[in-house]
Amino acid sequence: MARYVLLLNRGSGGNDRGLDANEVSNSVEKIFREAGHHIRSVLVSPGALDAALQEAISTTPDGIIVAGGDGTASAAARRLGGSLVALGILPMGTFNLAARDLGVPLEMExxxxxxxxxxxxxxxxxxxxxxxxxxxxxxxxxxxxxxxxERRDHGGRWWKKSLRLVTGLPRYFSEARPIDLSWRGDEQGTARTKFSAFVPGRYKASAGIVPARTEFQSGTFTGYVGTQRNAAAAMRGMFDYIFGRQEKNPELILFKASKLELLGGKKRDTVVMLDGEILRMSFPIRLEIKPGHLKVLTTPENIADEKEDKT
Known part of the structure; x- marks a missing residue:
């Protein structure tokens, strides 16, 4: 019999869409017990998540199930990384990227x-x-x-936010100030960029507006540094991504690395989105892949590498 703790984030986006915390915890407990596991639930306010994680880890369960969005999953990964306790993700956020990547269905039961x-x-x-x-x-x-x-529509539907991104991209891209980004480490380079992403593994070359990853155990991350100068080029890049052609875009610098340091030219800091959370980070920003650092609840086929299309 495996032992689990369910931590349910009361402030996740799913609660704004009618998911009742008590009903979710009762349903999950019933399903886990029917599967022969022991499980207990803890309802957590957003500011108390870290303390709840520490307390749950101290009881040495086989796994901790976090019910929340990508920010909740990232916070749990920070605590559970390097331990023997597995992380399970119950999707109650907006995009639920980590859950999607690991093959977790989006419907609660x-x-x-x-x-x-x-x-x-x-x-x-x-x-x-x-x-x-x-x-x-x-x-x-x-x-x-x-x-x-997000401040206007916390927890809203993912497809509405995706549509808002597509329609709002020209204006926000045009108004944004570029970063004179440079990187050094396994790879070296410079670019004047208004959009850069760094992904453990890499993005799948498949069509869709919600990003999906592959190479969960490669020991590398992929840098995607856009060099588009105007909104029209940014829109072309967006559609290349939607149709799975991002790796063929000539205005996108791609590279793989295991360790890098990012510098922002004259900028001392910048706003960063990390797994859905908005943070301000000081330069240099240091990125390092931690191979096999976290145990997650999934199946082998869901983290298998994407097959390359030879056609």
Whole structure:
């Protein structure tokens, strides 16, 4: 019998869409117990998540299930990385990128059944100035743009936010100030950029507006540094991404690394989006992949490398 703790973030976006915290915890407990596991639930306010994680870890469970969005998952990964305690993600956020990447269904009961039957498997984690990144770290115009509409529509539907991104991109891209970005370490280079993303593993070359990753155990991360100068070029880049052609875009610098240091020219700091959380980080920003640093509840096929299309 495996032992689990369910930590349910009361402040996650899913609560704004009608998901009742008590009903979710009761449903998850029932499903895990029917699968032969022991589980207890803790309802957590956003400011108390770190303390709740510490307390849960001290009881040495086999796994901790966090119910929340990508920020909640990232905070849990920071605590659980390097330990024997597995992380399970119950998606209650807006985009739920980490859950999608690991194959967790987005419907609550289906997600609970998936996690109750999953196994703990190691995946890489990207460390960014001491923060754990499971999905993506973004610099440039997008973090400030996302922060604006998140304040207006916390927890809203992911497709509405994606549509708002597409329609609002020309204006926000045009108004954004570029960063004179340079990087050194495994790779070296410079670019004047309004959008850069750093992803543990890499993005799949597949169509869709919600990003998906592959190479969970490669020991590398991928840098995507955009050199687009105007909104029209940015829109072309956006559509290349939507149709899975981002790696062929001539205005996108791609490279793989295991360790890098980012500098921002004359900028001392910048706004960063790390797994959905908006942070201000000082330069230099240090990125380092931690191979197999975190155990997650999933299945082997969900973290298998994407097959390259030879056609």
């Amino acid at each position: 289906e997600a609970a059944r998936f996690l109750a039957a999953a196994e703990p498997l190691p995946v890489d984690v990207l460390e960014v100035n001491g923060h754990a990144c499971l999905c993506t770290t973004i610099l440039g115009f997008y973090p400030q743009f996302a922060d604006t509409f």
